[in-house]
Amino acid sequence: GAVVSQHPSRVICKSGTSVKIECRSLDFQATTMFWYRQFPKQSLMLMATSNEGSKATYEQGVEKDKFLINHASLTLSTLTVTSAHPEDSSFYICSARRPGTGVYEQYFGPGTRLTVT
Amino acid sequence: AQSVTQLDSQVPVFEEAPVELRCNYSSSVSVYLFWYVQYPNQGLQLLLKYLSGSTLVESINGFEAEFNKSQTSFHLRKPSVHISDTAEYFCAVPEGGGADGLTFGKGTHLIIQP
Numbered sequence: 001g002a003v004v005s006q007h008p009s010r011v012i013c014k015s016g017t018s019v020k021i022e023c024r025s026l027d028f029q030a031t032t033m034f035w036y037r038q039f040p041k042q043s044l045m046l047m048a049t050s051n052e053g054s055k056a057t058y059e060q061g062v063e064k065d066k067f068l069i070n071h072a073s074l075t076l077s078t079l080t081v082t083s084a085h086p087e088d089s090s091f092y093i094c095s096a097r098r099p100g101t102g103v104y105e106q107y108f109g110p111g112t113r114l115t116v117t
Numbered sequence: 118a119q120s121v122t123q124l125d126s127q128v129p130v131f132e133e134a135p136v137e138l139r140c141n142y143s144s145s146v147s148v149y150l151f152w153y154v155q156y157p158n159q160g161l162q163l164l165l166k167y168l169s170g171s172t173l174v175e176s177i178n179g180f181e182a183e184f185n186k187s188q189t190s191f192h193l194r195k196p197s198v199h200i201s202d203t204a205e206y207f208c209a210v211p212e213g214g215g216a217d218g219l220t221f222g223k224g225t226h227l228i229i230q231p
Contacts, residue, residue: 004160034218041126043207046218059218093160097217104149104211104219108161 006109021079021112023094029074030096038091050077084116119144119213123222138193138225140208150191151209203229
């Protein structure tokens with residue numbers, strides 16, 4: 001099956017620093033990737049849609065200058081949390097759409113746990 | 118915007134007993150429905166989906182879900198659960214409004230007791 005990886009799986013950073021999370025599709029090329037955020041005991045919330053070679057589309061309420069998304073290749077999208085604060089602590093999950101599958105079918109990475117101290 | 122409600126945050130069930138995980142949705146457009154499963158320390162995996170056609174859809178590991186338009190539900194069932202079914206289960210619908218992402222329910226933690 002399609003495999004999506006994320007790196008790192010866990011990261012702890014100090015308030016005010018920036019953190020980059022990588023999302024890779026390992027065995028297919030993904031023109032579209034998605035970034036979700038999950039708070040404890042809550043559902044996944046779509047943050048943005050990342051399209052290869054173009055600017056990401058952010059959901060309402062998501063600060064694009066704070067959550068920088070770069071989809072530079074067909075197998076890699078990165079999410080950079082800039083000037084992180086404790087309220088940015090969360091579980092970040094990426095997914096990728098595999099060509100040839102249904103429009104809404106997505107393959108998910110294992111997630112990245114971000115803790116900002 | 119479309120939304121999904123999973124009323125049960127946690128469902129404990131004895132091994133080999135039947136289980137139903139509830140999902141209700143609100144949608145004013147064409148309905149596509151998904152169940153995803155997240156095993157411990159793994160990413161979400163598609164369990165089954167309803168796009169059109171038969172309202173009863175099945176997965177390869179014995180789960181089934183039925184699309185009920187009148188009740189706006191897509192409950193997930195399995196007649197006999199195993200320890201290996203212990204996981205978090207998420208119901209999802211497309212975001213709608215031209216977006217391609219998914220809107221998820223809060224998830225139901227299925228706990229299988231020996």
